[in-house]
Amino acid sequence: MIAAAAATILLVMKKPGNVRVMQQTLARSGYTGKMISGVAELQATLAEPLSPRLGIVDVTDFGSNGRQIHTIYTCLQERSIPFVVLSAPQALDLGNHSFAYGATNVLPKPIAKSALLQLIHGLAA
Amino acid sequence: MERLCTGVDGLDEILHGGLIPQRSYLIRGGPGRGKTTLGLHFLTAVDDSESALFIGFQEPEAQLHSNAASLGIDVSAVTFLSLAPDAQFFTEQQSYDVFAAADVEQQPLVEAIIQAVEHHHPTRVFVDSLSQLRFLSTDIFQYRKQVLSFLRYLTQRGATVLFSSESSRELPDDDLQFIADGVINLEADVSGPAIRISKMRGSSFRFGMHHMRVAGGGLKVFPRMIPASSRRAELQLQCWGTGVKKIDELLHGGLAASTVSLITGPSGIGKSTLAALFVAEAARRGERAAIFLFEEEIAFFLRRAKNLHLPLEEPFADGRISIEQVEPMRYLVDEFTMRVREQVEEADVKMVVLDSVTGFEIALGGEAVRERLHAFAKGLSRLGVTVLLINEIEAMTGEFRISEKSISYLSDNVIFLRYMEIDGMLKKAIGVLKKRLSGFDNRLHTFEIGPGAFKIGAPIHGLHGVLGGTPMPQDES
The missing domain is CATH 3.40.50.300 (P-loop containing nucleotide triphosphate hydrolases)
Known part of the structure; x- marks a missing residue:
């Protein structure tokens, strides 16, 4: 738990409200959530001396742009950063494709906080 | 608790x-x-x-x-x-x-x-x-x-x-x-x-x-009025007359205090005038009365009273009589009844006239208010107030009915006024149908309203069907 206190989790999502509640939830468990709203920002962040433990990608925010989401997955995979994909229940097909790019889990929104935190503890520890 | x-x-x-x-x-x-x-x-x-x-x-x-x-x-x-x-x-x-x-x-x-x-x-x-x-x-x-x-x-x-x-x-x-x-x-x-x-x-x-x-x-x-379970017995000993000897004789002295009376009859026959006689007499005795007009304007009411030499202006001016013109939609029923109750209690009003029942219903909310009227009239009477309800009957002649609104049951006293046609002339008849606390003259009388007087004529003899409005001589029956 002490090791996880400094861990950064990349929040690859665009909706400010989602980022806010994610950051609040992560902060209460000792994580830092860093918002990443697009490919360029992800690449810039990964170039920094930062060792993100985990990525949480809301695929719904990038749903119509397959190229962009493909790049995001590739970047995370190349850096060996495990990532979890969040998807709207009606677009789970889109999320399921992410398994081919190394996603550890695809979760339908809304997610139970406790379940997400349990998963994070397992992956980011 | x-x-x-x-x-x-x-x-x-x-x-x-x-x-x-x-x-x-x-x-x-x-x-x-x-x-x-x-x-x-x-x-x-x-x-x-x-x-x-x-x-x-x-x-x-x-x-x-x-x-x-x-x-x-x-x-x-x-x-x-x-x-x-x-x-x-x-x-x-x-x-x-x-x-x-x-x-x-x-x-x-x-x-x-x-x-x-x-x-x-x-x-x-x-x-x-x-x-x-x-x-x-x-x-x-x-x-x-x-x-x-x-x-x-x-x-x-x-x-x-x-x-x-x-x-x-x-x-x-x-x-x-x-x-x-x-x-x-x-x-x-x-x-x-x-x-x-x-x-x-x-x-x-x-x-x-x-x-x-x-x-x-x-x-x-505005809590709806609920009549007290009992009335103050001593108040029933008082009697309210009109000051017109023959009317008071019809009623064997007048209307008992703290009772509900229905003055019923067709339009224009003199119901309000008869009620005004009771009010004027109460004022003359130094008591307070309140009249609520749902149809007529105060100025017209007072002018009519003046034309009939009914002394209402002076007691109205000095506060012994209060007259309120109740406009449609101005009050909710319970708001109105509470207002009247407060007036009764604060100003020690002894007589309340509601002119008319139809106006009360229309101005305050339609048919649904009938039960309120019951509670209102009974509630006031048990506070010691004598209540006069003016009730208009639509039919000028024809089958006799005390009220078309099924409210006669709540009245302790019923005075009815009827038109009747005799020899091509429209005449008026007055009678007492009910008086719970004393006897009354059960004969019908003709009456006339004119300047200075509400004149009661002799008892009607030799006619039947007076209540239907078209009396016939007894020997033709």
């Missing part, structure tokens, strides 16, 4: 003194019915030893202050905990879908409430509205449990809690009604907005719909 005032006098009267402290009460009603206003009244009724907390999920504090000010309610002693979303929630796109609302909102909300309660130790809490918690619960069981626990938390800390709900067909609030110790419904019937108590654990209350109004000064509740 100790009672806590609600801040609304009329509601306290309906609740037989107010709310039982440290319990929770549900205020139900559609949008704009006055739920928040009632909550504000409740909170602002604190005395120096109390503190009040408003927990709001909908309106921001500034808006609540503004609304209260516009109603003349001083909320300076109230602490507001506004849990309503601010404008940034929209402008900064703060809505979310990664977590369920219950997962995100419940904890900070509970923490904020606990903090406010522990800090202010409120004795009065208003939650507006508890329906909001429904959206933060995962299922109905959790919601019910959460509400019960929340209310218990507040009441165990010494607070009396009022909470509102927003019920609809899709989201009924039956569960909240079961949970609450009392249920106050803000409703509306055809005669206007009304308040109704449907549940009050550990206390009796006045049943039925009671009209209410939200206006300057806030919420006003």
Whole structure:
């Protein structure tokens, strides 16, 4: 738990409200959530001396742009950063494709906080 | 039993003194019915030893202050905990879908409430509205449990809690009604907005719909008049005459005090004039009387009285007689009856004239007010007031009926006036049909109204069918 206190989790999502509640939830468990709203920002962040433990990608925010989401997955995979994909229940097909790019889990929104935190503890520890 | 005032006098009267402290009460009603206003009244009724907390999920504090000010309610002693979303929630796109609302909102909300309660130790809490918690619960069981626990938390800390709900067909609030110790419904019937108590654990209350109004000064509740179970017997010994010897002889002295009398007859026959005779005589004896005109203007009424040499102007001027012209839609029924009751009690009015029953019904809300009229007339009579109801019959002649409104049952005395056609002439007849407390002259008499007099003629002899309006000589029957 002490090791996880400094861990950064990349929040690859665009909706400010989602980022806010994610950051609040992560902060209460000792994580830092860093918002990443697009490919360029992800690449810039990964170039920094930062060792993100985990990525949480809301695929719904990038749903119509397959190229962009493909790049995001590739970047995370190349850096060996495990990532979890969040998807709207009606677009789970889109999320399921992410398994081919190394996603550890695809979760339908809304997610139970406790379940997400349990998963994070397992992956980011 | 100790009672806590609600801040609304009329509601306290309906609740037989107010709310039982440290319990929770549900205020139900559609949008704009006055739920928040009632909550504000409740909170602002604190005395120096109390503190009040408003927990709001909908309106921001500034808006609540503004609304209260516009109603003349001083909320300076109230602490507001506004849990309503601010404008940034929209402008900064703060809505979310990664977590369920219950997962995100419940904890900070509970923490904020606990903090406010522990800090202010409120004795009065208003939650507006508890329906909001429904959206933060995962299922109905959790919601019910959460509400019960929340209310218990507040009441165990010494607070009396009022909470509102927003019920609809899709989201009924039956569960909240079961949970609450009392249920106050803000409703509306055809005669206007009304308040109704449907549940009050550990206390009796006045049943039925009671009209209410939200206006300057806030919420006003007008408890419907319930006649006292007994009347003051000594008042029945008094008798009210007209000062016209022959009319008083018909009535064997006059109308007993604190009774209800129906003066019934077709349009223009002299019902109001006859009532005015009783009023003028009461004023002459130094007593106070009140006339409520639902159809005629005061000026016309007084001019007519003057033409008939009825001395009403002077007692009207010095206050022995009050005359009010009641315009349609001005009052709610219970508002009107409360106003009359207050006038009776404050000015010691001994006689009340309602002119007319039809006007009362039309001006105050239609057919639905009949039961109110009953309670009104009986209620006044048991306060010692002599009540004269003027009742117009539509049919000028034909089958005789005391009233087309089925109200004769509530009258102790009935005086009827009839037109009759004799030899191509329209004549008038007067008779007494009923007088509960004494005998009366059961003969019909002709009468005339003219300047200076209400002249009673000789008893009608040798005719039958007078009540039908077309009398025939006895020997032709």
